Amino acid sequence: MTTRTASAQYEGMGKAGKGRLTTQSGVLKEQPYGFGTRFGDEPGTNPEELIAAAHAGCFTMALSFALERAGYADGSLDTKASVKLEQGDGGFTITRSDLVVEATVPGIDPDEFARIAEEAKKTCPVSKLLNAEVTLEHRLS
Incomplete structure (x- = not known):
């Protein structure tokens, strides 16, 4: 596609x-x-930062579309992804991506939001791509 x-x-x-x-x-x-x-702290980027940006963007868009399908047309989503690179016996491995989303969705029940957010985490194409633990923390305001 x-x-x-x-x-x-x-x-x-x-x-x-x-x-x-x-x-x-x-x-x-x-x-x-x-x-x-x-x-280090040199100016520029790195693969983990780019993966974090891709995961935050993918998940947030997936959640936005899922909320729209559920009948919610208004609100805002702000997601941070933290991608962890660890060194082990076999070299470096990206072991996890932690998503934290802060959302304002008028009229949504917290349990419904949690269910929709978890489903978006599972179905986001970048989540599917990552062979690492993907966690999600969410807050409604």
Whole structure:
């Protein structure tokens, strides 16, 4: 149905190497990344940050559509995704993505919201892609 692309270039090897990421849409154009942006505070991005952005965006859109199907046309959703990279015996692994959504949905029952949010977490395409634990915390205001 839809294919999106991105490319990565890396010059030099290991910690001394420097990379650039570019997306098909151009929203990222030769965005710097490397050891310092992944494990330090250098300006640029890193794969985990991009996965977190993708997961937050995907889940939030899935939840928005699910709420609309349930008859809720108004409100706001604000989601933060925290992607955890851990080092183990086999190297580095992304072990989890923790979603926290703060929502304002007039007229919704908290139990109904929790059910819809859990279903959106399970059906979001990025959640399905991740072979990691995906948690969800939600707050209605």
